Amino acid sequence: MEKLLAKVKQRIESLAVELEHLYNDHPDAVIGEITIKNILGGMRGMKSLVCNTSFVDPYKGLFISNLEIPDFEDKTPEEIFFLLVTGSLPDEAELAELKTELSKRSQVPEYVWTTLKSAPKTIHPMTLFSMGIMAMEGDSVFKQKYDEGIPKDDYWKYTLEDSLNLIAKLPALAAGIYRILFMNGEVIESSESELDLASTLTYRLGFNRHNPSFADLNRLYLVLHCDHEGGNVSAFTSRVVNSALSNIYLAASAGLNGLAGPLHGLANQVCLKFITNIHDEYGNRPSVDQVREFVMRTLDEGKVIPGYGHAVLRVTDPRFTSFMKFGDQHCSDSPYLQTVKKLFEVVPDILKTYKGGKVANPWPNVDAISGSLLYHYGMTHYEFYTVMFGISRVLGFCAQNTIARGLHQPIIRPKSVTNSWLKNYLEPHPVS
Numbered sequence: 001m002e003k004l005l006a007k008v009k010q011r012i013e014s015l016a017v018e019l020e021h022l023y024n025d026h027p028d029a030v031i032g033e034i035t036i037k038n039i040l041g042g043m044r045g046m047k048s049l050v051c052n053t054s055f056v057d058p059y060k061g062l063f064i065s066n067l068e069i070p071d072f073e074d075k076t077p078e079e080i081f082f083l084l085v086t087g088s089l090p091d092e093a094e095l096a097e098l099k100t101e102l103s104k105r106s107q108v109p110e111y112v113w114t115t116l117k118s119a120p121k122t123i124h125p126m127t128l129f130s131m132g133i134m135a136m137e138g139d140s141v142f143k144q145k146y147d148e149g150i151p152k153d154d155y156w157k158y159t160l161e162d163s164l165n166l167i168a169k170l171p172a173l174a175a176g177i178y179r180i181l182f183m184n185g186e187v188i189e190s191s192e193s194e195l196d197l198a199s200t201l202t203y204r205l206g207f208n209r210h211n212p213s214f215a216d217l218n219r220l221y222l223v224l225h226c227d228h229e230g231g232n233v234s235a236f237t238s239r240v241v242n243s244a245l246s247n248i249y250l251a252a253s254a255g256l257n258g259l260a261g262p263l264h265g266l267a268n269q270v271c272l273k274f275i276t277n278i279h280d281e282y283g284n285r286p287s288v289d290q291v292r293e294f295v296m297r298t299l300d301e302g303k304v305i306p307g308y309g310h311a312v313l314r315v316t317d318p319r320f321t322s323f324m325k326f327g328d329q330h331c332s333d334s335p336y337l338q339t340v341k342k343l344f345e346v347v348p349d350i351l352k353t354y355k356g357g358k359v360a361n362p363w364p365n366v367d368a369i370s371g372s373l374l375y376h377y378g379m380t381h382y383e384f385y386t387v388m389f390g391i392s393r394v395l396g397f398c399a400q401n402t403i404a405r406g407l408h409q410p411i412i413r414p415k416s417v418t419n420s421w422l423k424n425y426l427e428p429h430p431v432s
């Protein structure tokens with residue numbers, strides 16, 4: 001993997017030079033202030049981390065380097081990983097090298113299947129996914145090299161080495177979990193070693209595998225969820241864990257455990273269930289008024305509308321728009337997609353005034369639509385949808401942590417304070 005190593009090295013060196021200049025030229029510059037609202041509000045909006053793999057503009061959405069979603073939505077996950085970790089898309093030779101490397105490393109060890117098959121069938125697929133990755137932790141090259149005493153300058157190389165070993169196995173691992181839980185445990189072995197990540201996923205899932213538009217949906221799925229800068233729950237968790245020099249298997253698994261929450265990645269499963277509930281009540285073609293009624297009732301029950309809102313975005317998520325474009329091209333008459341559209345018609349207006357206008361972003365995020373497309377192609381086990389999200393998001397974890405180790409970023413350790421500390425700081429006793 002000479003080409004990839006050379007490009008990542010170059011990227012790390014240039015980022016390091018920039019940071020050094022910034023540090024030397026502005027050592028005491030203030031770039032923000034911390035308010036009580038920030039501390040009690042989940043650190044929302046506090047600029048406290050450097051992440052160069054991607055950036056989320058509140059009004060334009062995800063950027064990878066200077067590319068917006070319409071610029072890269074037709075790429076493959078391999079190209080996207082290369083882009084995240086090097087800052088540029090690969091040329092033909094670089095892509096070929098990466099695909100060969102991944103293909104060589106794609107065999108999931110037999111002990112992983114034995115471990116996963118021994119779990120109760122009631123387990124959530126995300127838990128199995130996280131367990132499968134954790135089970136491979138003993139194979140971490142970083143861990144072995146660290147024990148041998150490698151210099152700090154080499155940490156990124158072995159983080160990247162582990163990353164490639166992990167990413168290569170994810171489609172087979174995820175598809176195997178699907179088959180263990182939902183298809184009587186018959187894991188499909190790949191017969192075509194040259195398959196890329198998205199085709200491997202499609203092939204090994206087993207159903208709809210000869211349908212080119214399902215294969216393209218899987219590709220798009222693996223592209224759109226890849227990264228969303230550094231502060232979201234899953235990426236941040238993986239960064240914190242890796243900053244302790246816990247290897248990438250431990251960091252990825254930890255990040256995925258955060259992704260498994262309903263306010264984050266699990267929202268795609270919750271959204272599909274939400275639509276199913278609407279269809280159970282009103283039939284497969286509910287009217288706009290019926291959808292509105294269901295939404296209002298959900299809010300009255302004190303629940304959130306899944307797939308709407310975002311901590312950073314203040315517009316319709318461009319990932320939602322990209323999936324909608326796919327849906328319009330391939331399955332515009334799907335009842336699930338139609339209900340997604342009706343929700344899009346009614347929810348933003350309702351959320352704009354809900355709780356006195358407290359909802360910062362009334363627009364849909366990626367999870368409002370992604371599951372409905374999978375459902376259309378026959379993947380009706382919606383508990384699996386967050387695993388699909390997770391395969392892609394690990395690309396971002398790996399790229400972020402490789403670069404963080406290359407930049408020698410220290411262990412992440414913000415300071416917490418007590419109520420008494422805050423009271424003493426804000427309301428000091430007047431000196432008598």
Ligand code: CMX
Nearest residue numbers: 263264265267304305306307308309310311359360361365
């Ligand atoms: N439905 C109802 N209420 C909502 C809401 C929604 N979709 N989105 C936000 N709100 C409410 C919040 O619950 C909060 O109310 P309280 O202060 O009474 O608790 C209020 O509006 C303000 O929240 P906010 O500043 O707009 O949003 P946050 O940054 O705190 O949270 C998010 C962001 C995504 C957790 C929230 O919008 C939400 O829960 N959305 C639904 C779940 C979802 O779609 N998650 C997926 C996000 C994308 C992803 O990570 O994959």
